[in-house]
Structure formats: structure tokens, C-alpha cells
Amino acid sequence: MVCTPTSLTMKLTHDDIRQHNGRSSCWVAIHGNVYDVTDFLSSHPGGANVILRSAGKDASNAFDSVHAPEILNELPETALRGQIDISEAAEVDTESNKEEQIDLKPAPLQTLINLNDFEEVAQRHLPDTTWAYYSSGADDEISKHNNARSYSKISLRPRILRRVLSVNTATTILGFPTSLPVYISAVGIAKLAHPDGECALAAAAGKEGLAQLLANGSSFPIERVMKSRTSPTQPIFQQLYVNKDIEKSVEVVRRAEQAGAGAIWITVDSPVVGKREMDERLNLSISASDSHEQGQGVAKIMASFISPFIDWDILTWIRGITDLPLVVKGIQSVEDAVIAHSHGVRGIVLSNHGGRSQDTAQSPLLTLLEIRKFAPQLIDSDMQIFVDGGIRRGTDVLKAIALGADAVGLGRPFLYSLSAGYGEKGVLRMIALLRQEIEANMVLLGVSSLDELRPEMVNASRLEKHMIGSVKL
Known part of the structure; x- marks a missing residue:
């Protein structure tokens, strides 16, 4: 009723x-x-x-x-x-x-010229609790920072005199055409950044031709987000955390199907919530005088429903309730990438949850190098490989694609672009800046399309030395 x-x-x-x-x-x-x-x-x-x-x-x-x-x-x-x-x-x-007051006089959008600028604005304008929830990593945040540093350890090897008259950045994600090899990662409670939250992300994604992964903890129901699309064919995928009450996971999948979601992305890299100390410390200071509170951070509270008691059989269970394509999000080793492929999934996401789960877990880009070395057959298989975590530049995107990724996901930058009252306009500006960087660096590399990117266009030797010596597959 x-x-x-x-x-x-x-x-x-x-x-x-x-x-x-x-x-x-x-x-x-x-x-x-x-x-x-x-x-x-x-x-x-x-x-x-x-x-x-x-x-x-x-x-x-x-x-x-x-x-x-x-x-x-x-x-x-x-x-x-x-x-x-x-x-x-x-x-x-x-x-x-009383809500924490946000300065409603942000910098003009045209003065923001890269994704890091949006992060600086967000830190100034978001309430402290929201900033802590969005930005925090686990423990000492080593993995969070290494995700970004891994890209700086890879050098580009441009080819010259290639006469690149134009570039084509289009690709497909799970069969859906996109204008960039970039998608919006699952970002929970985006409404904390802007009242339009995930709906603003959907509107901007539609106008720029991107795919969006809707978080299990979205501020808006999937039906509402679908209405914010610019066309009925715009791809929106549904993230799934397996709930301790399995019937609630069934409901998530059923609603996603009925709403027209293009796939289910099951997140497996966070069976328990990482110790995000900035988030927890701030919550402790705020709730010290509240007898109802126990000092848990926003992340731990929001993820209290996740079941840690799942294994590879969960993929069979999901196939039993839906025909939607299945992606496993949170692969952190070549061994598990091979197992996922053997289960017939349509895609995997190399991810350590943005450094928010287990600190010192290796960077996703290093996992991609593992796959190239020990299981190269996966690169050209019918299973797509996605990478997220630490991507902030167009060159980062191109490095991942050159090494075998099909597309990359960005999460925090999209939240930051919503903040300070920017909303959809901020998201559009952020995507435009990333697109400019991708296009310009494709010309500098000497390629006119993404499929011309090759492993020999990057020098990954500084990162490869951190790779494990051998594995048993």
C-alpha cells in the first residue's frame, strides 16, 4: 500500500x-x-x-x-x-x-581545467561528513594512492609523423555503443553531493554518450534514474551487493530487469567494509554526545547489509534468476580473472574498491599486467576487461586501453563534479575535459582510433617490477 x-x-x-x-x-x-x-x-x-x-x-x-x-x-x-x-x-x-552550510559561491566552471580541480572544489564545498565518506580510503590509504601512482609509473612511447587527421574515441561496453572508453562507476548516495544525484549523472551521461553503473546504494530508485536518460537506449547497469537477506537481492535484480537495466555487476571486493579511518574518526567526533551512536562511519553503516558468506556459486544463483549479462566487479589477481572467465561472465572489473576495502591490495593496473603476462588469452576473449581506481587523466585512460582494458570506470571524480551546486553542468564540464585530454593524446601517440592502441606504445617496466614472479593457474 x-x-x-x-x-x-x-x-x-x-x-x-x-x-x-x-x-x-x-x-x-x-x-x-x-x-x-x-x-x-x-x-x-x-x-x-x-x-x-x-x-x-x-x-x-x-x-x-x-x-x-x-x-x-x-x-x-x-x-x-x-x-x-x-x-x-x-x-x-x-x-x-541543522545541516552543515555549504558555500554557494563556487568557482566558475570555465576556470576548472582538469579533474583534480573538481576534487579541490569538492573538498572546500562539501560538508565534512560527506567529504570523508566520498574521499576516504582504508587504513593508511596506501592502495588508494597507489592506484593513481601506478599510472605515473608507465611512460608513453608516441609514434610520430602518422598524419592523424581526426580521432575516433567510440567503443562498446557489453554491446552498448559509447562515445568514450569510460563509464560512470557505482557511486553510492550521490544526493549528498547534489540534490539531483544519480539523476544528474544519468542526464549528463546521456548527453555525452557514456554508460552508467547505478550503485546498489543509489539515492534514487532505478525507475527514477531511468527517466532521467536522454534516450531509451542509453545504457544503465545495476550494481549488486549480495544482501544477508537474499530475497532483497532478488528484488534488486527483478527491479533492474523491469526498469530496463543492461546488465548486473556483482561487487565482490568488499565482503566486509574496509577501515576507513577518516570517515570513522569524523563520525566519532560528531556523535560523541549522542547515546544512539556507536562511532561507525557512514560507509560502515551503509554497507551493514552486505553478506560476506558468498563464493563462486553465487554466479550460478544469479543466472538462475536473470538472463541479464553478468559482470564481476572486484577482480584483484590473474588467478581470479581466469576463474571468472571459466564461469562465462561477460565482463570483469579489475578493482580494489578504490582503495576503500583492503589497504595495500595491489593496484588494478598491476593486475592488468598480470593478466597480460600469465593469461594473455583473456585479453582477446569474449569477456571484456574493465579497470577502475585512480584514473584522473586522459593519458591514464589510454594507458589502460593500450595494455588490454576495454574501458575504464571513474567514480569519485563524478561525485566531485556534482558538488558545489554544479550538478549536471559540472558533470558535463568534467566529461568534456576528459574527452579533450583523450583526443589530444591520441593525436600525440599517433593513433586515430582506440583499436590502434598497442602495448608497445607504453613502457610499463617500472610497474612490472612490482609484479608477482609466478602464479599457478
Whole structure:
């Protein structure tokens, strides 16, 4: 049943709501409607404590920062207990719900000339908690930084006098044409960066001809994001974390199918959440006086539903509930790349979760070199190979493609481009800058299309020395 008010809805006061401020009875006011969410506490994907912060209070700001309005329709009709005058609701512990203020005077978009500029803007303008959630890596953040450093250890070997009159950056991802060998990686709760969140990403992706991977923890339901596309053929894929409650994973897959998603990308590199200390430390400082809080970072709270009890048989299970193409996201060794191929998946993503799961895990680019050396047959197989983590320049993209990747994913840069009020325009600017760098460096390399990129166009010897000496396949 849809949880919507009627003419018979009870009128409530802030005193009525304040009486229901704990686990045994938890009410919240959202835009004038009062909901009893007591029974929902244990199943909330972000954990009960997130809701308990607003127990007996007005939760409108907290709700809007993460969720789309449609999510309220998933509550049972009986959850709606009444209505409260919006002006009165705003008086319910207004100070405790006060949002961190964001400077609404960002730098003009035309003054941002590379992806790193967007990151600097985001750090200045995003609330501290959001910045910590988006940017943090695990432990000492060695893997996070090595992801980017690995690209600097590879040199380009341009060919001259090639007479490149124009360049073609088009490719296909799982059979879908894209204008660049780049896709939007799964980025959770993008609404924290901009109210339009994943919908703004979809709109920009459509205009620029990119594919988008929708996060399992998207701020907006997939049906809403699909409506933001610029054409019905625009590819959007669905990320899947296997839920401890397997039926909820079934629901994710079913909804993705019905909405028109092009594939399921199962994420396997984070069965437990990495220790993201910046995220956790900031949450500790904020929640020190809150008896409901236990100092968990946003990431740990949001990922509390993920099941660590899965193995390769999960691929068979997924095939039993959908005919959509399957991609395994989170391959970190050549051995597992070979196993994934033997299971007939359509693609793999070489990824260490952006350095957010296990610190000191090797960079995805190093895993790509492993595949080239020990299992080169995978490079030209019918299984596509994608790489994410640390990509910030057009040269990074071209290095990965030259070494055998079919496309690369970027996550954090797309979130940063949404921030400071930029929204869709910021995303379009970011994509345009990356496109310019890719096109210019293709000319400098002496190639007119992506399929002309070859391993001999890069010198990877400085990175290869970090590669494992032998493997048993």
C-alpha cells in the first residue's frame, strides 16, 4: 500500500512526536507527515542509528540529503500516523537537524581545467561528513594512492609523423555503443553531493554518450534514474551487493530487469567494509554526545547489509534468476580473472574498491599486467576487461586501453563534479575535459582510433617490477 495522507489523517503536535523518540517507539516527521518507523529500524539499509538520530524530531533535512521521495512509498500504509504543520515541525529540535552550510559561491566552471580541480572544489564545498565518506580510503590509504601512482609509473612511447587527421574515441561496453572508453562507476548516495544525484549523472551521461553503473546504494530508485536518460537506449547497469537477506537481492535484480537495466555487476571486493579511518574518526567526533551512536562511519553503516558468506556459486544463483549479462566487479589477481572467465561472465572489473576495502591490495593496473603476462588469452576473449581506481587523466585512460582494458570506470571524480551546486553542468564540464585530454593524446601517440592502441606504445617496466614472479593457474 502507498503511504500517503488522506483527509482523515490525524493532526499532531510536536509534543505528540517527541514522546516517540526511542527504539521501542520511533516516530519522525518528514515534510509535514509523521511516520512510525519502529518496525523499519532493524531493516533500514543504513542501520537503525541513522533513523534514531531523528527519533521524535523533524527528519526532513536528513531524509532529503540521502533519499528520493519515492522511498516513502515502500512504507506500509499503517506507518503514517498523522500530519503536523510544517512550520511547527521545523521547531522540533531545529538545532539538532541543522545541516552543515555549504558555500554557494563556487568557482566558475570555465576556470576548472582538469579533474583534480573538481576534487579541490569538492573538498572546500562539501560538508565534512560527506567529504570523508566520498574521499576516504582504508587504513593508511596506501592502495588508494597507489592506484593513481601506478599510472605515473608507465611512460608513453608516441609514434610520430602518422598524419592523424581526426580521432575516433567510440567503443562498446557489453554491446552498448559509447562515445568514450569510460563509464560512470557505482557511486553510492550521490544526493549528498547534489540534490539531483544519480539523476544528474544519468542526464549528463546521456548527453555525452557514456554508460552508467547505478550503485546498489543509489539515492534514487532505478525507475527514477531511468527517466532521467536522454534516450531509451542509453545504457544503465545495476550494481549488486549480495544482501544477508537474499530475497532483497532478488528484488534488486527483478527491479533492474523491469526498469530496463543492461546488465548486473556483482561487487565482490568488499565482503566486509574496509577501515576507513577518516570517515570513522569524523563520525566519532560528531556523535560523541549522542547515546544512539556507536562511532561507525557512514560507509560502515551503509554497507551493514552486505553478506560476506558468498563464493563462486553465487554466479550460478544469479543466472538462475536473470538472463541479464553478468559482470564481476572486484577482480584483484590473474588467478581470479581466469576463474571468472571459466564461469562465462561477460565482463570483469579489475578493482580494489578504490582503495576503500583492503589497504595495500595491489593496484588494478598491476593486475592488468598480470593478466597480460600469465593469461594473455583473456585479453582477446569474449569477456571484456574493465579497470577502475585512480584514473584522473586522459593519458591514464589510454594507458589502460593500450595494455588490454576495454574501458575504464571513474567514480569519485563524478561525485566531485556534482558538488558545489554544479550538478549536471559540472558533470558535463568534467566529461568534456576528459574527452579533450583523450583526443589530444591520441593525436600525440599517433593513433586515430582506440583499436590502434598497442602495448608497445607504453613502457610499463617500472610497474612490472612490482609484479608477482609466478602464479599457478
